[in-house]
Amino acid sequence: MTRSPRRGPKAPLLLVLAGLSPAVAAASVPATDGRAPAAEVPVEPQAAPDTAATSAPPAATPEIQANKSEAGEPAAVAAPSPAPSATASAEATPTEEPRGMEVTPRQLILSTGWSWLAVDDLPDALVAEPRPHPHGVALFTGYLWQVGGLGRRWPSWIGFHLGLDAFPATALSRRDLVLSYGLLVKHGLGRHHRVRPFLSYGLGAAQAWVKTIDGRGVSHQTRLSAGVDVRVGPERKTAISFEVAYKIQILPTFRWGGADILKYNFHILTVGVGATFDLAARGPRRRRAKGERRREQAG
Structure with missing residues (x-):
């Protein structure tokens, strides 16, 4: 009676049931039939199964929804996407800076120059032939508010002016003094950022005094001028101004010699140089600069 060969231990079967592969199980148990042991196979760690992927239900495809609708089951409804939050939209959209002015831009004008009596019908000139048409000195100042050109247009200003003309050239003319406003x-x-030509006109009154005659004459004045402002300095808030002005004074009456003689008109041509100061900058620029500084500090 022949004996059946002795079977090996049942350890590989237990290892297979424990989750190891058959090759690993065979390598871990020594051979009992007299043969050389098998080479050891390194055990590679197995990744844990993705429970979320295996447990998650399949996506609701159109075929699955059609089958569910035929079977009478309710079809899956896709969840609505969440609305963007108000803070996210506010961060995405840059805030628009407010428009407006903190202070209206203003100009202060100071100038001096040469003046000439182009037309001289003042009482002291009536006694001399030919009439002298004397030269003199002119002083001028103005204070203006900007009313146009705050955006992209050409700028414009309106304000008040004050001028003084004296003619010390001759013995007769030095008696005359004219104040205008x-x-x-x-x-x-x-x-242009540096050179800015301009035109100006003014309406006002002029008072004339002649030292040898009592009283004064009050006249209407029309002032026409053209010039250019050349901006200087790092911030360009100061400009050197050159101006040529022609002033027409209509003086209807001036009591002289006990009689009222009409037409004491006189015209003055002035060439002046001075300085123009911008007293206020634009408000949005200051706010924009402050906002940029805050963003730089925050960054």
Whole structure:
């Protein structure tokens, strides 16, 4: 009676049931039939199964929804996407800076120059032939508010002016003194960052004094001028101004010699140089600069 060969231990079967592969199980148990042991096979760690992927239900495809609708089951409804939050939209959209002015831009004008009596019908000139048409000195100042050109247009200003003319050239003319004042309108020609030509006109009154005659004459004045402002300095808030002005004074009466003689008109031509100061900058620029500084500090 022949014996059946002795079977090996049942350890590989237990290892297979424990989750190891048959090759690993065979390598871990020594051979009992007299043969050389098998080479050891390194055990590679197995990744844990993805429970979320295996447990998640399949996506609701159109075929599955059609089958469910035929079977009478309710079809899956896709969840609506969440609405974007208000804070996210506010961060995505940059805030628009407010428009407006903190202070209206203003100009202060100071100038001096040469003046000449182009037309001289003042009482002291009536006694001399030919009439002297004397030269003199002119002083001028103006204070203006910008009313146009705050955006992309050409700038314009309106304000008040004050002027003084004296003629010390001759013995007769040095008796005359003219004070003028009124409204002044100034229009800039272009928006060049450094050189800005302009035109201006003014309406007002003029008072004339002649030292040898009692009283004074009050007349209407029309002032026409053209010039250019050349901006200097790092911030360009100061400009050197050159201006040529023609002033017409209509003086209907001036009591002289006990009689009222009409037409004491006189015209003055002035060539002046001075300085123009911008007293206020634009508000949005200051706010924009502050906002940029805050963003730089925050960054």
